Amino acid sequence: MFASPQDTIAALATPVGTSAIALLRVSGPAVGEIARALVSTAGNDATSFAPVYSPAPTLGGGVENSGNAASSGSKGEGDVPTSASPGKGDFLPSPALLPLAPRVATRADYRALSGELIDDVLLTLFRAPASYTGEDTLEISCHGNPYIAQKILEDLVARGCRHAAPGEFTQRAFLAGRLDLSQAEAVMDLIHARGERALAAANQQLRGSLGRHMQGLIDRLLVILARIEAYIDFPEEDLPREDQSWVGTEVDKLQVSVSKILETNHYGDILREGLRVVILGEPNVGKSSLLNALLGRDRALVSERPGTTRDYLEEMLLLGGFPFRLIDTAGLNENPEEIEAKGIEKSLSLTEEADLLLLVIDASRPPPTLPKPVLAAIRPERALLVANKSDLPPHPATAAAWPEIQRVRTSMLTGEGVEALRTALARHAELFHVEQGADVIAINARHAEALARAKTGLARALEQFRAQAPVELVSSELRGVLDAFGEIAGRVDNERMLDQLFASFCIGK
Ligand SMILES: Nc1nc2c(c(=O)[nH]1)N(C=O)[C@@H](CNc1ccc(C(=O)N[C@@H](CCC(=O)O)C(=O)O)cc1)CN2
Ligand SMILES: Nc1nc2c(ncn2[C@@H]2O[C@H](COP(=O)(O)OP(=O)(O)OP(=O)(O)O)[C@@H](O)[C@H]2O)c(=O)[nH]1
Numbered sequence: 409m410f411a412s413p414q415d416t417i418a419a420l421a422t423p424v425g426t427s428a429i430a431l432l433r434v435s436g437p438a439v440g441e442i443a444r445a446l447v448s449t450a451g452n453d454a455t456s457f458a459p460v461y462s463p464a465p466t467l468g469g470g471v472e473n474s475g476n477a478a479s480s481g482s483k484g485e486g487d488v489p490t491s492a493s494p495g496k497g498d499f500l501p502s503p504a505l506l507p508l509a510p511r512v513a514t515r516a517d518y519r520a521l522s523g524e525l526i527d528d529v530l531l532t533l534f535r536a537p538a539s540y541t542g543e544d545t546l547e548i549s550c551h552g553n554p555y556i557a558q559k560i561l562e563d564l565v566a567r568g569c570r571h572a573a574p575g576e577f578t579q580r581a582f583l584a585g586r587l588d589l590s591q592a593e594a595v596m597d598l599i600h601a602r603g604e605r606a607l608a609a610a611n612q613q614l615r616g617s618l619g620r621h622m623q624g625l626i627d628r629l630l631v632i633l634a635r636i637e638a639y640i641d642f643p644e645e646d647l648p649r650e651d652q653s654w655v656g657t658e659v660d661k662l663q664v665s666v667s668k669i670l671e672t673n674h675y676g677d678i679l680r681e682g683l684r685v686v687i688l689g690e691p692n693v694g695k696s697s698l699l700n701a702l703l704g705r706d707r708a709l710v711s712e713r714p715g716t717t718r719d720y721l722e723e724m725l726l727l728g729g730f731p732f733r734l735i736d737t738a739g740l741n742e743n744p745e746e747i748e749a750k751g752i753e754k755s756l757s758l759t760e761e762a763d764l765l766l767l768v769i770d771a772s773r774p775p776p777t778l779p780k781p782v783l784a785a786i787r788p789e790r791a792l793l794v795a796n797k798s799d800l801p802p803h804p805a806t807a808a809a810w811p812e813i814q815r816v817r818t819s820m821l822t823g824e825g826v827e828a829l830r831t832a833l834a835r836h837a838e839l840f841h842v843e844q845g846a847d848v849i850a851i852n853a854r855h856a857e858a859l860a861r862a863k864t865g866l867a868r869a870l871e872q873f874r875a876q877a878p879v880e881l882v883s884s885e886l887r888g889v890l891d892a893f894g895e896i897a898g899r900v901d902n903e904r905m906l907d908q909l910f911a912s913f914c915i916g917k
């Protein structure tokens with residue numbers, strides 16, 4: 409899908425809309441030439457070397473070198489020719505070689521090929537390989553007007569660039585070997601991280617934590633393979649007994665390690681999608697009031713009439729650094745009208761996908777009668793009991809119901825228990841965290857798919873090995889596992905898969 413890296417790509421890296429500044433990014437071999445052309449038509453004397461480094465004349469003052477600091481105050485490194493702030497008499501490099509001092513924001517008038525002035529901008533050049541993509545890169549900060557950004561982008565296309573596909577800058581960084589695949593995915597996780605926990609996990613993965621864990625597994629598997637494959641050339645010899653038991657134990661241990669990383673998939677889902685909390689209970693017990701109290705705003709309709717909430721509604725909320733998906737549902741009524749019945753059906757299906765059920769009861773009334781699937785879902789590790797309307801006289805039988813489930817007494821009238829409930833929710837999210845030494849590992853669906861394949865392969869290899877199958881067979885099975893391990897951090901030969909992966913990224917990333 410992506411064309412060759414010989415193309416020079418351009419995209420807006422900031423959202424389309426009105427903002428203080430917008431950033432455009434250009435990467436590829438034509439960058440040097442484009443930068444040179446831009447600064448030489450920047451509105452100053454096109455043949456002089458100086459304009460590149462002096463303030464855009466139309467505005468009078470300098471941006472990066474306030475006033476005349478450039479000529480008077482340069483200290484030490486300011487005197488080197490490649491600096492952005494050489495004084496008047498300083499030697500300046502030929503713009504043909506270096507159109508802009510690399511990694512220094514330089515002010516220029518952005519003129520389209522036609523000569524039309526588009527904006528007063530800052531240009532930053534990154535010379536290969538010291539850039540995000542590893543290629544020559546030019547960043548253009550313009551005023552945050554979508555019309556200006558569009559005009560500049562069109563001009564860049566006229567100068568030979570093409571629009572970057574989603575994720576293409578990061579894909580180039582990956583192809584240049586600057587990021588492994590798990591790190592490239594972490595860039596996206598970082599952009600979308602909601603809350604402290606997701607941010608911490610994404611930052612660790614960006615710094616290579618998952619890649620290192622996978623390399624550890626790969627190294628262990630390679631040692632096992634070496635031990636087994638040493639016997640391939642000697643078909644008549646059996647593995648010595650001590651080797652046999654060693655291989656068996658090591659493959660077994662590897663399986664355990666793989667399972668442990670696989671277990672972090674659910675934590676990863678929670679960090680990326682939010683922990684799914686379904687608020688459930690009879691009509692009129694205060695479910696929607698509870699949603700509003702947790703959110704701190706009147707999101708859901710509340711009324712004294714039972715059956716107020718007909719369809720479920722969902723809102724995101726951060727608690728204890730975790731993202732939560734709170735789902736308010738239609739009250740579970742024993743004898744529902746037709747439309748109500750549909751809502752209840754939905755409530756029940758939501759129950760199945762919940763990470764946590766908040767069973768809301770009216771503590772002043774007799775214990776609720778609940779549908780069987782709900783009763784079955786109320787388990788200590790999956791449910792919290794919200795005993796609401798604690799401002800009213802309690803009903804003794806309700807006070808004694810579900811003793812094994814953690815209970816929080818609340819009143820949406822007085823606000824009692826809302827804080828305690830927040831704490832209980834955050835603590836519950838903590839339970840999904842799987843310890844992996846010092847690292848936070850939270851794999852995604854792609855990683856989980858590869859690891860599940862690896863796990864099956866390891867089990868099959870172990871079975872064959874114990875059944876004294878030919879060494880080649882076991883070895884080939886383990887080679888498959890090695891490939892699956894390899895897919896997680898990179899070295900993916902499957903171009904379609906790569907294209908698919910990067911296509912889910914943002915434009916300009
Ligand atoms: N303006 C701007 N802000 C940005 C980025 C960017 O590309 N441009 N980033 C990008 O998404 C992130 C920062 N990440 C970056 C990672 C590597 C390099 C880079 O140039 N790496 C070179 C040089 C390293 C160095 O000298 O420090 C390298 O790794 O060789 C730049 C940004 C977030 N903020
Ligand atoms: N006294 C008292 N009344 C409450 C409390 N919480 C909610 N209510 C009242 O109970 C009624 C029902 O509240 P809702 O939040 O709409 O209840 P619900 O469970 O969403 O009801 P449905 O959507 O019909 O299933 C409203 O009149 C609320 O003001 C509470 O803690 N104490």
Ligand SMILES: [Mg+2]
Nearest residue numbers: 695696716717
């Ligand atoms: Mg409601």
